[in-house]
Amino acid sequence: MTAFVLVSGSWTGGWIWQELAARLRESGAEVHPATLTGMGDRRHLAGPGTDLETHVEDLVQLIDEVDAPQLVIVGHDYGIHPVLGAADRRPDRIARIVYLDAGMPQDGDAALQVADQAVRDLLLDAAEQENADWRIPAPAPDEWQRGGSVAGLSEEALARMTRLAAPQPRGTLTQPLRLSGATAGLPTTGVFCTVNGTSIAMVQALVGFGDPRLQSLTDPQVSFFDLDTGHWPMLSAPGELSAVLLAAAAGEGHRLSAAATERPAHLDPFLLDLPERPRERVGAVDLYRPDGDLPAPAIVFVHGGPVPAEMRPTPRDWPTFVGYARYVAGLGAVGVTVDHGLHDLHDYAEAAENVSAAVELVRADPRVDGDRIAIWYFSGGGPLSAEVLAAPPSWLRCVAATYPVLAPLPNWGMAADGRFVPATAVRSAGALPIVLTRVELERTDIDATIEKFLAAAKDAGADVEVVDVPGGHHGFETVDLTEEAREAVRHAVRSVLGHLRG
Incomplete structure (x- = not known):
């Protein structure tokens, strides 16, 4: 007994x-x-x-x-x-x-x-x-x-x-x-x-x-x-x-698998086979330069988290972000990755400052058209989009978000009406184009924040395009090597570049 x-x-x-x-x-x-x-x-x-x-x-x-x-x-x-x-x-x-x-x-x-x-x-x-x-x-x-x-x-x-x-x-x-x-x-x-x-x-x-x-x-x-x-x-x-x-x-229950003997899924290859591109590292920021006419528009990719400070490689070297940056560079835009320091839920304010500093560094680069910038947020980086959605700067031509967290999760300890709540901020986005990539097999708690965001966007008349990934998982770019997933990436990138050039 x-x-x-x-x-x-x-x-x-x-x-x-x-x-x-x-x-x-x-x-x-x-x-x-x-x-x-x-x-x-x-x-x-x-x-x-x-x-x-x-x-x-x-x-x-x-x-x-x-x-x-x-x-x-x-x-x-x-x-x-x-x-x-x-x-x-x-x-x-x-x-x-x-x-x-x-x-x-x-x-x-x-x-x-x-x-x-x-x-x-x-x-x-x-x-x-x-x-x-x-x-x-x-x-x-x-x-x-x-x-x-x-x-x-x-x-x-x-x-x-x-x-x-x-x-x-x-x-x-x-x-x-x-x-x-x-x-x-x-x-x-x-x-x-x-x-x-x-x-x-x-x-x-x-x-x-x-x-x-x-x-x-x-x-x-x-x-x-x-x-x-x-x-x-x-x-x-x-x-x-x-x-x-x-x-x-009785000793039952799920056992976690150790990752020490195998490559973690987020370090698997990007779903698109892309050629190498020149990369320039400036502090915590990496720039992937395009061929062709300069200055060029730029897309800043903002990783999710929190990510432990000890983790190596750091997010800007993960295949997903390197892949996106190379892809857009091959299509004529400057691709930018950044380590913004979101190591803990208490770090959102500092991470926001680091993203802002990275964007200003990119805009000041003579090879970048500082008036044609897009910022693309991923996963737990989603809350960082709230500030630009609430008061879009004139140089921001598009916000993109992929499998994003768009409101605080229940155990995050962040006020639902506070600084980092895109589901609230989107009501002030006006005509700013938003491209949202949503995966079919999303976590329930994250999906609830996306639905909340979309409902608020609809009420406010915000310009939101949704790109769905059938059968897609959170982090699909390195785990779902399907044609549907590849087309979702191509579609989202085309849309963002279209807004940059429009």
Whole structure:
């Protein structure tokens, strides 16, 4: 018989697991929902000294009281911090650690330090309230979504969460987690709530990019599951979550493939066979010069991300961007690639400045017609298009976007009405031509941002041309070597060049 210890996130308690626990018990499992000091019906036990160590000790005592020889211990959101702390002290009692839509804190990390920006902002805003003192008030009903997607939750469920939530002792979020390494080698499972913005496919792509921080996730003892729901699966999908936890306890789940022995897909050859072109490197900018008359129009290709700072080669040398730059150079325009430094979700402002500087460098080049510029955004670089869409400069003849993110994803922690939201900015694009390449097999969360963008563009009468890629995947230029994919690239390039020359 499997025994589970369930540990919830900020402001909540053991009550949040009620329906899930019932389903697990119906399957024959032993279940121990934890209510930590200061939370749930133990809120009266909290004091100014209640911190992460308090919650770790709560779980250590619970583990010691359970008769089962080994436990599957589940940490949701903040709950993974005390879970790891307790498992570090009782590793022999732990059969598996389950990260339920949770981060990967390391030794020395405080929960507030490593939280997503949206969660951090929510906590900090609450902490600044006049009555906060050593307690951080729980969110209002309309604020829970700032800490994670509330998809699948009814208004009644949100109202119940608000009613039963307890203020979070500040010390639980600011005290660093201390780990000795005793849990190294314990089996682990990650459960991603995909509507909240993370999925197995996304993490596999990051592993494929060569991010060294994620290589440990390819260990055979690490498994993964996707749940198509929001950040609160114990409430929105208790049946599905019960099945996932039972499967995880049995050692099932998806294993990530290591990329060390094979070439990552983003480094495979570009789908068009193109000749070499002269390249000039100026700082973080590469220019691919055309033959023929100069000055020539230019297209600046803006890669996606975030891309780990340690990744090599850097994006401007990836076959996709080199391929596009060579292709347009062969057709008479200057192709430009740039490393803009989007290494983290907090880097959008800096990346925007770097893209702007790259464009100005290109416009000042005597071989470039500075009044005929297009900027082409890809994937996670899409939010960077918002500023030029909101106030198109006179020299910008076209904006292009390929499989772009056009509004913040649920777990990004960026305001939906903020600076980097093309789905809002497009309402001010006026007559600026926009060429959008959309892949049929797009991730659901990204596709939702594209649909939002297109709806706003239609309402505003914006000039948007959509180029579809049948059967295409995100990053199709190196993975979908089909004639439909090749024609989509040719079509999009023709359209952009047409606007540059029109």
